Amino acid sequence: MKKIFVISAILALTFSANATVLIFNNADGSLVGGYGAIPQGYGDYVSAAIQNGFSYGAGSHGWTPDVNVSYPVRYDPIWHSENPYLETHFGWDNGYSDLVNVVYPWIKQGVDAGSWVWDDIEITFKPSNGTAVAINGFDMGSYNGTYELNWDVRNSVGQILTSGTVTATTGTHTHVAVDANIAVSSTKLVLTVYTSAALSSAPNIAIDNIEFSQVGTAPPECGDENHPIVTSDLNKDCMVNFEDFALFALDWLICNNPDPPCNYVP
Numbered sequence: 001m002k003k004i005f006v007i008s009a010i011l012a013l014t015f016s017a018n019a020t021v022l023i024f025n026n027a028d029g030s031l032v033g034g035y036g037a038i039p040q041g042y043g044d045y046v047s048a049a050i051q052n053g054f055s056y057g058a059g060s061h062g063w064t065p066d067v068n069v070s071y072p073v074r075y076d077p078i079w080h081s082e083n084p085y086l087e088t089h090f091g092w093d094n095g096y097s098d099l100v101n102v103v104y105p106w107i108k109q110g111v112d113a114g115s116w117v118w119d120d121i122e123i124t125f126k127p128s129n130g131t132a133v134a135i136n137g138f139d140m141g142s143y144n145g146t147y148e149l150n151w152d153v154r155n156s157v158g159q160i161l162t163s164g165t166v167t168a169t170t171g172t173h174t175h176v177a178v179d180a181n182i183a184v185s186s187t188k189l190v191l192t193v194y195t196s197a198a199l200s201s202a203p204n205i206a207i208d209n210i211e212f213s214q215v216g217t218a219p220p221e222c223g224d225e226n227h228p229i230v231t232s233d234l235n236k237d238c239m240v241n242f243e244d245f246a247l248f249a250l251d252w253l254i255c256n257n258p259d260p261p262c263n264y265v266p
Contacts, residue, residue, distance in 0.1 A: 019059020019136060020046040022069070022123075022210040024091055025103045027055050031101045037087030038103055049163065057209065059136065064214040066131045070124045088119040092206065097141030097173040102206035104143075105195050110236030121193040121207050127214065133189055134180035136211040138167040143204040149193055153178065156188040157223035157236040164252040166193070168205050180213055187224050 022043050022099045024032050032042050039054075046056050047065040056063075077084040088108045096102045108119035127133040135153055152163035162182045166174055183189060189212075195205045222238035223229055229236050234244040255262035 009171045013262070016067075019211055020055030020064040020067075021059055022208075023055065023057045024103055025055035027043070027053050031091045031093045035091060035093075036172060036225045038071050038089045038091055040070060043067075057211075061212050064133070064212060066127055066129045067133050067212065067214050068126045069212075070126070071103075072119065072122050074119065076108065089121070089123075090105075090203075095143045096143050096206040096208075097168075097170055098205065099139060099141040099173050099208045102141060103124065104203040104206040104210040105199070106203060108196075118196045118199040118203065120196045121191075123191050123207075123210065125189045125191070127186060127188075127210055130186075132184055132186040132215045134184040134213040134215055135178045135189055135191055136174065136213055137175060137177045138191070138207055138211070139173045139175050139209040140166050141173040141206050141208065142168040142170050143206070144170065144202070145204055146170075147183065147195075147198045147205055148194060149205065151176065151191070151193040153183040154190045155185045155221060155223060156194070157229055158237075159222065160187075161185070173208070175209075180215075184215060185220065185221060223255065 020043070024038065024042070026032055033039055035189060041052065042054050045065050045068065047063045049056055049058060067230055071087070071089040074086045074088050075084055076086055086108060088106045089103050090106050092102055092104055094100055096104070103121065105119040105121050107116040125133045125135065140149070146167065146169040149166050149168060150163065151166055152160045154160050162179060163174065166176050168174060191210070193207060196206065220227060223236065229238065230240065232240050232244060234247040237243070256264040258264050
């Protein structure tokens with residue numbers, strides 16, 4: 001019994017967490033970004049409810065002063081030649097279920113005058129100063145219609161740590177609880193909700209109240225600074241074997257050189 005108590009105490013110390021909730025509010029309660037792109041600084045190194053003109057919700061154990069948060073910037077030089085770097089996550093104040101001040105995905109690539117490629121919701125969390133980051137949960141809502149969506153949390157080498165499905169519908173929002181003991185990393189976490197396949201003509205899906213934690217330590221993981229991915233590890237699983245050779249063989253003798261001997265023409 002004494003041994004079990006000691007082990008439990010060690011685990012509790014290791015994974016004791018500070019938590020921040022991204023509510024996408026300015027300090028005065030208005031929408032961050034003012035219906036435009038979510039500011040890249042929103043969510044960075046949070047140590048108070050009001051910070052740098054932004055507002056945050058508090059989880060059960062405080063703040064995340066060593067975690068950086070970022071939102072996608074996509075590259076589309078064909079459709080947006082004047083400014084090919086596109087912010088694709090925008091804010092809206094209401095109408096998505098019962099949520100207030102949300103983030104919805106916008107167009108990441110223009111195809112032609114009447115066709116676009118919608119983005120997925122993707123938010124990245126990077127810890128620093130020897131800490132780790134974990135994701136605790138988030139809320140999903142819909143502006144119009146009901147959508148069944150896949151989501152996952154991946155680490156810095158793209159390995160899925162945890163995943164699931166969520167229904168976004170009008171009326172009452174849906175909360176997704178994430179196991180922070182699984183969705184934890186000392187390098188990077190990427191939360192993705194796969195909205196692009198569900199959207200057709202309007203960005204009807206939004207995310208809100210994203211809770212993430214700063215924890216003292218995390219287990220060693222493939223891709224961290226002590227376990228780097230080598231160049232020949234094509235599938236990034238920290239092992240070079242026949243699986244990597246098979247990936248290499250898929251492109252064996254492919255030549256797209258425009259000069260001889262290939263004279264490749266796309």
